[in-house]
Amino acid sequence: MSPRNALSLSARFMALTQRLRLGQSASRVLHRASRLDLDFQPLPEDVESIWWDEGLPLYQLISLSRGALSGPVQEDKAPAYELLSQLIKTRQINYSSFDLRWINGVYTRHPAVSTVSASSFEELAATPYCRRHVRIISYRDFESTLGQALAGNRFSLQLREASWRGSRLFWYGDEQQVCAFAGAVAYARLRGLEYLLPAELTTYQLDPAAVETLGEAFHVLAVPSECWNERGFVKLLIDNAIPYARLTLPGHPEQLEWLLLPRQSPLSDALGQGLKLAGAPDLLVRLRQIGAIPDERTPTAPLPPEESGGA
Incomplete structure (x- = not known):
């Protein structure tokens, strides 16, 4: 990371910390998450193709099963599933x-x-x-x-x-x-x-309204499947008992997973903000763009x- 980029990231981190008025633990999570060096990949671009399953695999949400989401706590997965199942x-x-x-x-x-x-x-x-x-x-x-x-x-x-x-x-x-x-x-x-x-x-x-409801409750980020093998990322989750749900969409060519982090938890919210600073694509931005198309x-x-x- 160049000195200029490091300075820019530090400035954004400080501004975000002040805006959110984070406690010490959440501030520490935000800082560590923003420094993670994960292999974030851009979301698939829209393509002109005859194949139904090209591009962002939102078709997988049409008949999403409850077992599609994984995570340590059922109480975190259930609301995520309910909101995802209402998107389409x-x-x-x-x-x-x-x-x-x-x-x-x-x-x-x-x-x-x-x-x-x-x-x-x-x-x-x-x-x-x-x-x-x-x-x-x-x-x-x-x-x-x-x-x-x-x-x-x-x-x-x-x-x-x-x-x-x-x-x-x-x-x-x-x-x-x-x-x-x-x-x-x-x-x-x-x-x-x-x-x-x-x-x-x-x-x-x-459904644009359903996208907004999801965004009010969760950060929805695209993370590489390999991040679960990265010690720094997993340790951050475990050490702070951060609630999350993860969704793997079958057939996704880039092997991206959806990471859903509840905003109501200060630590989970801080992790979501930090991962975005580190370069994680925000799926809600893409969903809002699609939902805005008349x-x-x-x-x-x-x-x-x-x-x-x-x-």
């Missing part, structure tokens, strides 16, 4: 006719193309694997391929949408048929073919293809 609101919209071309994402990944980076169905359909397994050169091929993809769904569409993924619409279907579905949609767009099907759209919206879609007027996420 769900609604369903039924359409009697929905243009196939409006869809520009998939909910599941076929293993053979699971590592492909694609921002559109056209890109996915052009991959070697999809080109080997899907060939559409006529309208008859198109209908046959689409029928294969939608088999068992009575030729209707199951769709998903999430506020943290913008206005992108995701097909909820068989992972084995991802290439077939992408190829059919790409063909319909290429030919300017309007193809209408009934659809059920499930939307997931981050939901412009109406139940009766889905957006046209050119406005629905850039596929």
Whole structure:
């Protein structure tokens, strides 16, 4: 750490200590936490991708189980779970006719193309694997391929949408048929073919009020999984009996955990403030940004293809 950075950190530490009027123990926790050298990683950026599970994995909160949170005291985990489980609101919209071309994402990944980076169905359909397994050169091929993809769904569409993924619409279907579905949609767009099907759209919206309620009760920080092997960090928690809850979201590529520290505890609050000074990303900032994005879609007027996420 350079002398200038050290001076800046000390000044911020002193200002924060004075503002919070911390007691001696809390002040000591704040100071030690601000000096921790942990490998903090930035939060995943929003990406233009056809895959539902790209970016910040908020979809894991949709059906969060009580056992997903860990921590030493049940009384600390229970309120954290209750607030996390209220972050996302769900609604369903039924359409009697929905243009196939409006869809520009998939909910599941076929293993053979699971590592492909694609921002559109056209890109996915052009991959070697999809080109080997899907060939559409006529309208008859198109209908046959689409029928294969939608088999068992009575030729209707199951769709998903999430506020943290913008206005992108995701097909909820068989992972084995991802290439077939992408190829059919790409063909319909290429030919300017309007193809209408009934659809059920499930939307997931981050609730701004629930985010604020969570933020009033907890610091919510992103910490590396490896921090639990760092002696200084663990010792700080144990020596001061600091209450906390931790949430590991499966499939998170950066292996970041959510650390929830109750603000009502002076020591826990001091730890949260100190970790932010040390560089821990504040998840509440990102959640507020997502929650502030207006939901412009109406139940009766889905957006046209050119406005629905850039596929």
